[in-house]
Amino acid sequence: MDTMVKLRDLSKTYRRSDGSAVEAVKQINLEIYKGEIFSLLGPNGAGKTTTISMMSGLIAPTGGDAFIGGHSITKEPMAAKRLMGFIPQEVALYPELSARRNLLFFGKMYGMHGSDLNKRVDEVLAFIDLTDRQKDKISTFSGGMKRRVNIGVGLLHRPELLFMDEPTVGIDPQNRRRVLDTVKQLRDEYGMTILYTTHMMEEAQELSDRVGIIDHGELIALGTQGELTQQVREEDQIDFAIDGRGWSSELEARLLQEVPGLTRVAYAPPGHGDDSAGEESLAALTAFAARGRQALPDIIRILNDAGVEVHSVKVREPDLEAVFLALTGRALRD
Ligand SMILES: Nc1ncnc2c1ncn2[C@@H]1O[C@H](COP(=O)(O)OP(=O)(O)O)[C@@H](O)[C@H]1O
Ligand SMILES: [Mg+2]
Incomplete structure (x- = not known):
């Protein structure tokens, strides 16, 4: 160069x-x-x-x-x-x-x-x-x-x-x-x-x-x-909007056991979502994995097996804001 x-x-x-x-x-x-x-x-x-x-x-x-x-x-x-x-x-x-x-x-x-x-x-x-x-x-x-x-x-x-x-x-x-x-x-x-x-x-x-x-x-x-x-972040975050009716702690355990690289999942029942206007019946599932895109197909397959419908998926790429926050402890906007 x-x-x-x-x-x-x-x-x-x-x-x-x-x-x-x-x-x-x-x-x-x-x-x-x-x-x-x-x-x-x-x-x-x-x-x-x-x-x-x-x-x-x-x-x-x-x-x-x-x-x-x-x-x-x-x-x-x-x-x-x-x-x-x-x-x-x-x-x-x-x-x-x-x-x-x-x-x-x-x-x-x-x-x-x-x-x-x-x-x-x-x-x-x-x-x-x-x-x-x-x-x-x-x-x-x-x-x-x-x-x-x-x-x-x-x-x-x-x-x-x-x-x-x-x-x-x-x-x-x-x-x-x-x-x-x-x-x-x-x-x-x-x-x-x-x-x-x-x-x-x-x-x-x-x-x-x-x-x-x-x-x-x-x-x-x-x-x-x-x-x-x-x-700053060795894990990707994947946000799912799912039909919460089939969710259970057994399903959570199965995901963690069977999906390579998946370290943590967080479940928020319907009504706890922030931005899903008009989709109050949907629950939010957040998964953390070393390689989000690789974990994605396995997660979706297991959810589908359990009869849980996936309405949307977003793999969140870490951004520069996260870098600044990690390095300084402050938000860039302040
Ligand atoms: N002529 C100057 N005399 C004294 N302090 C200055 C002068 N110009 C800038 N500063 C100070 O230097 C720092 C950096 O300013 P600046 O380079 O304008 O930052 P930025 O462009 O990133 O907003 C600030 O603390 C600012 O108050
Ligand atoms: Mg300036």
């Missing part, structure tokens, strides 16, 4: 005006591979913006370094920055200029000009789907449209690497969907490498090839989603 970004003991301690210190980022080491979407996932205040700001050269580290395509961001900032586009958390555009004028302005800042710039602005406007509104002032745009222009600015100079700092915060679901699809499209169609920060587990789960979990400035987990979830 070719490495696009390498962080070596990257650290930041802020000094408050009263002289006290905030260790916002503590010796982070990680690599981001070419062509992947890497999510930095962590709650508010974890140090995501500080990390991405150091990687993109906006603020100086107080320790360690970041290497972009092999170039040190502290020692060779120009070479490193040429490879990257940065989309900040806060939209930074000129409200009284049109979308097109904004793109032209930022393109010139990147050193682009003439017909090359004009052509690129056309391409970017089409990509962010704002060709129709290009002549309108930014001040007339919705939050989601501003975000899209902001993304367009980051793409102008055709970077290989894109940094996106919580690009969906504060926008409506429709625009959120567009942003997420855009991120995947940039990887899949343009081979771009993307570092995406978020505090939302679902986004990291949908987008990421690999994930780094950050909490209190420390990288507490790093890997593919499969690697991370495997670390």
Whole structure:
């Protein structure tokens, strides 16, 4: 795997005006591979913006370094920055200029000009789907449209690497969907490498090839989603909705005895279910097994033998929320 970004003991301690210190980022080491979407996932205040700001050269580290395509961001900032586009958390555009004028302005800042710039602005406007509104002032745009222009600015100079700092915060679901699809499209169609920060587990789960979990400035987990979830839960959970009439403790004993890998079952009689609206007659059976999908056919066969009807089955894959909870004892949402 070719490495696009390498962080070596990257650290930041802020000094408050009263002289006290905030260790916002503590010796982070990680690599981001070419062509992947890497999510930095962590709650508010974890140090995501500080990390991405150091990687993109906006603020100086107080320790360690970041290497972009092999170039040190502290020692060779120009070479490193040429490879990257940065989309900040806060939209930074000129409200009284049109979308097109904004793109032209930022393109010139990147050193682009003439017909090359004009052509690129056309391409970017089409990509962010704002060709129709290009002549309108930014001040007339919705939050989601501003975000899209902001993304367009980051793409102008055709970077290989894109940094996106919580690009969906504060926008409506429709625009959120567009942003997420855009991120995947940039990887899949343009081979771009993307570092995406978020505090939302679902986004990291949908987008990421690999994930780094950050909490209190420390990288507490790093890997593919499969690697991370495997670390915390060695058992799958299978939720059945069954007709409870045939259930008995003998059946429970038989399941535990005959199904390989099944360690535990929990039975909740009808009326104790939480989300089975309109299906009050159904009981909930939860099974825990080392390999849920392998245990499933045996469980269903034994239930059917005993005359217990199975209405629905769901194998619950462990998720990143479970990883965060296991590592910190807290929910990501808090
Ligand atoms: N300029 C600053 N001066 C002092 N403390 C800061 C500054 N910027 C951020 N912090 C603190 O550093 C920590 C990490 O902040 P940040 O990187 O913004 O986290 P996140 O982006 O994950 O929400 C927080 O405790 C925050 O209050
Ligand atoms: Mg932030």
